[in-house]
Amino acid sequence: EVQLVQSGAEVKEPGDSLRISCKVSGYTFINYWIGWVRQMPGKGLEWMGIIYPGDSDTRYSPSFQGQVTISADKSISTAYLQWSSLKASDTAMYYCARQDLAGSGGMDVWGKGTTVTVSS
Amino acid sequence: SYELTQPPSVSVSPGQTARITCSGDALPKQYSYWYQQTPGQAPVLVIYKDTERPSGIPARFSGSSSGTTVTLTISGVQAEDEADYYCQSVDSNATYRVFGGGTKLTVL
Numbered sequence: 001e002v003q004l005v006q007s008g009a010e011v012k013e014p015g016d017s018l019r020i021s022c023k024v025s026g027y028t029f030i031n032y033w034i035g036w037v038r039q040m041p042g043k044g045l046e047w048m049g050i051i052y053p054g055d056s057d058t059r060y061s062p063s064f065q066g067q068v069t070i071s072a073d074k075s076i077s078t079a080y081l082q083w084s085s086l087k088a089s090d091t092a093m094y095y096c097a098r099q100d101l102a103g104s105g106g107m108d109v110w111g112k113g114t115t116v117t118v119s120s
Numbered sequence: 121s122y123e124l125t126q127p128p129s130v131s132v133s134p135g136q137t138a139r140i141t142c143s144g145d146a147l148p149k150q151y152s153y154w155y156q157q158t159p160g161q162a163p164v165l166v167i168y169k170d171t172e173r174p175s176g177i178p179a180r181f182s183g184s185s186s187g188t189t190v191t192l193t194i195s196g197v198q199a200e201d202e203a204d205y206y207c208q209s210v211d212s213n214a215t216y217r218v219f220g221g222g223t224k225l226t227v228l
Contacts, residue, residue, distance in 0.1 A: 037163075037219075044204075044206065044219060044221050044222040045155070045157070045163065045206050045219040045222065046219060047208065047216070047217045047219055049216070050217075059216055060216065061121070061217070061218070062121045062216065097162075097163075099217075104153075104165070104169065104172070104174065105151055105153065105168055105169055106155075106165045106168040106169075106174075106208070107153075107163070107165060107208075108165050108168075108174065110162040110163060110164070111162065112162055113162055
């Protein structure tokens with residue numbers, strides 16, 4: 001069974017750094033892109049970026065370029081989303097999803113999400 | 121940056137047909153995708169490459185494309201179809217992906 005297991009909820013203060021994770025199982029990690037999606041409270045989905053773990057090729061939405069860093073560790077089949085200095089406006093649910101660019105082209109398997117709360 | 125436009129809400133009675141549109145300048149050149157999200161849950165892919173349905177998605181879900189507008193059609197709407205629906209596509213240079221603003225489908 002294909003699964004994306006995301007790390008637990010985080011509560012941070014403005015200015016903190018943070019890295020959340022997405023561990024995959026049930027398929028060959030390096031063969032599929034992994035994407036990250038933000039959903040702010042009560043709002044819609046926002047596509048942040050994707051990474052191809054096979055060669056670490058990474059693409060960002062212009063809205064998120066320079067604001068976050070997407071990375072992956074092939075040795076443990078895990079993708080990451082990282083902030084160097086959180087802001088209150090980063091408070092949101094963050095989903096990882098497999099982006100099957102070679103097949104359907106869509107985000108066909110999703111994690112359950114990681115809630116990030118940034119508050120002083 | 122590139123934008124996809126959806127109506128904020130659509131309402132239908134059970135058994136009727138719901139149509140949710142999504143407009144974007146690059147849609148004639150790029151595929152569209154549709155996702156269903158129910159409260160508290162992660163999104164689910166219901167249509168890919170404009171018209172294709174993933175395995176496990178009921179046949180009442182279909183997609184179509186015409187020029188700069190794509191449409192998700194749900195025939196014979198059921199109460200369980202009440203959800204938010206999001207279209208997704210790619211900018212004209214295939215550099216990044218974007219979601220539409222989402223449409224809340226209400227089953228009356």
